[in-house]
Amino acid sequence: MSVVMPTLVLMQLTAARSAFANVLINTLIANVTTSFLWFALTFWVYIKTQSVLATGIIGGAYMLFVALFAMVFGTVVDRHRKHAVMVLSSVVSAVAFGAAGVLYLFFTEDQLLDLGAPWFWVFAAIILFGGVIEQLRNIALSTTVTLLIEEDKRANANGLVGTVQGIAFLVTSVFSGLSIGFLGMGWTLVIAIVFMGVSFVHLLFIRIPEAEPVPDPNSSGALDFRGSVQAIRLAPGLFALIIFSTFNNLIGGVYMALMDPYGLTLFDAQIWGIALAFGSTGFLIGGALVAKFGLGKRPVRTMLLVVIAMGLLGAIFMLREWWPLYVVGIWFYMMLVPPVEAAEQTVIQKVVPFQRQGRVFGTAAAFEASAAPITAFLIAPLAEFLIIPYMDSPAGQQQWGWLLGEGDARGIALVCLFAGLIMVVATTLAFFTRSYRKLTKLYEHAPAQPAGGEGPPESSPDAPPPVRGIAPEIPDARE
Numbered sequence: 001m002s003v004v005m006p007t008l009v010l011m012q013l014t015a016a017r018s019a020f021a022n023v024l025i026n027t028l029i030a031n032v033t034t035s036f037l038w039f040a041l042t043f044w045v046y047i048k049t050q051s052v053l054a055t056g057i058i059g060g061a062y063m064l065f066v067a068l069f070a071m072v073f074g075t076v077v078d079r080h081r082k083h084a085v086m087v088l089s090s091v092v093s094a095v096a097f098g099a100a101g102v103l104y105l106f107f108t109e110d111q112l113l114d115l116g117a118p119w120f121w122v123f124a125a126i127i128l129f130g131g132v133i134e135q136l137r138n139i140a141l142s143t144t145v146t147l148l149i150e151e152d153k154r155a156n157a158n159g160l161v162g163t164v165q166g167i168a169f170l171v172t173s174v175f176s177g178l179s180i181g182f183l184g185m186g187w188t189l190v191i192a193i194v195f196m197g198v199s200f201v202h203l204l205f206i207r208i209p210e211a212e213p214v215p216d217p218n219s220s221g222a223l224d225f226r227g228s229v230q231a232i233r234l235a236p237g238l239f240a241l242i243i244f245s246t247f248n249n250l251i252g253g254v255y256m257a258l259m260d261p262y263g264l265t266l267f268d269a270q271i272w273g274i275a276l277a278f279g280s281t282g283f284l285i286g287g288a289l290v291a292k293f294g295l296g297k298r299p300v301r302t303m304l305l306v307v308i309a310m311g312l313l314g315a316i317f318m319l320r321e322w323w324p325l326y327v328v329g330i331w332f333y334m335m336l337v338p339p340v341e342a343a344e345q346t347v348i349q350k351v352v353p354f355q356r357q358g359r360v361f362g363t364a365a366a367f368e369a370s371a372a373p374i375t376a377f378l379i380a381p382l383a384e385f386l387i388i389p390y391m392d393s394p395a396g397q398q399q400w401g402w403l404l405g406e407g408d409a410r411g412i413a414l415v416c417l418f419a420g421l422i423m424v425v426a427t428t429l430a431f432f433t434r435s436y437r438k439l440t441k442l443y444e445h446a447p448a449q450p451a452g453g454e455g456p457p458e459s460s461p462d463a464p465p466p467v468r469g470i471a472p473e474i475p476d477a478r479e
Helices: 004-049 052-079 082-106 118-132 134-148 151-203 225-233 238-266 269-293 299-316 323-351 354-392 394-404 410-430 434-445
Strands: none
Touching (some): 004 052, 004 082, 004 118, 004 134, 004 151, 052 082, 052 134, 052 225, 052 238, 082 118, 082 134, 082 151, 118 134, 134 151, 151 269, 238 269, 238 299, 238 323, 238 354, 238 434, 269 323, 299 323, 299 410, 354 410, 394 410
């Protein structure tokens, strides 16, 4: 018996970690595919129309879709096995990309690029929805970390998730620009459809050790807002963390709306893709550092310090229209993104019961995603019709030239300067709030999340001890 018990525990750990590694690989394929097509759409539209407004609306619409569907996604994740949720995500994305391909065959590029015609918006909306459904997989992945990884290693696992996102961004940045530049939108759609099919087939061979989710008797409908709110309220300070992340995304929406137009002012599409690829290696470094060293004993404190650094970077990396300054600034900015995201995930994974984590992650995603489109929809037209013309005028150049220098995109630089400074001030003030102190204390004293949130299995003389982070049963996830 003394030999059998450790052997069974080791087998559980090995199966869980193998499943987690396979899920990360599958998520990498899916994230690369959806991001590849989304970036390609943005590049294609801006190159063909030169419209900051159109690219801002596309970026804002993506985040708006996430905000509208994230809470429903969270409820779906809590009610079903994570493997089934990921399969659903792959199928819906593949169907959406296929529908976009059909539209591309039936309409000319001139018709699809007519911003005043409905087909442009239908085409863009279908592609964006296919990308947004990936959020369903990402929420499932966040809960899978709790399911498969021991509590003291979850911050490191979240760092690996950030590394995967960085690899996806790296590959996407290079190949989206190259694909649009050399192949065009048609073949870009074909590539996306094929690789989403690859993701689906690979997913069929993955087994996630997970028991059938126990229905929550207090859950109501497909949108369990009440259950989400209850779970958040039980963790003092957690709602404030979500609100802060929402505000952070509000400022981040500025960069989302203006980063590509600024980059495409400095480079052509192919070179801009390569520049983004270099910048996205910062994701890899940031994620790898979190995977190696974790986030410390106070992940909320770590997150706030990192956000201050992000605000400073965002304020200075466009002060001059020098491509090295911009590219290096993007690299450092992206290096800081994984610690911020990993910190929020790690806190939720510890202070929220596993059975409700999907809904909490969905609610957080809905709040945070709703901020970016507000900024994007506001900033893109303000930049195009007011700020950029002002900075191109003699009055704007005279007033701000000493700080921002000369160039074709000084209006964008002015917007990003103030956005970064606002982020620094707001984050500094967050250190002095009661919510910050409460959440930090709660995280330090919260007990380790039990196996899958279901508690230890019934004891018996021959049963092995429960392993933290591993579900008590390991059924075939495809059954």
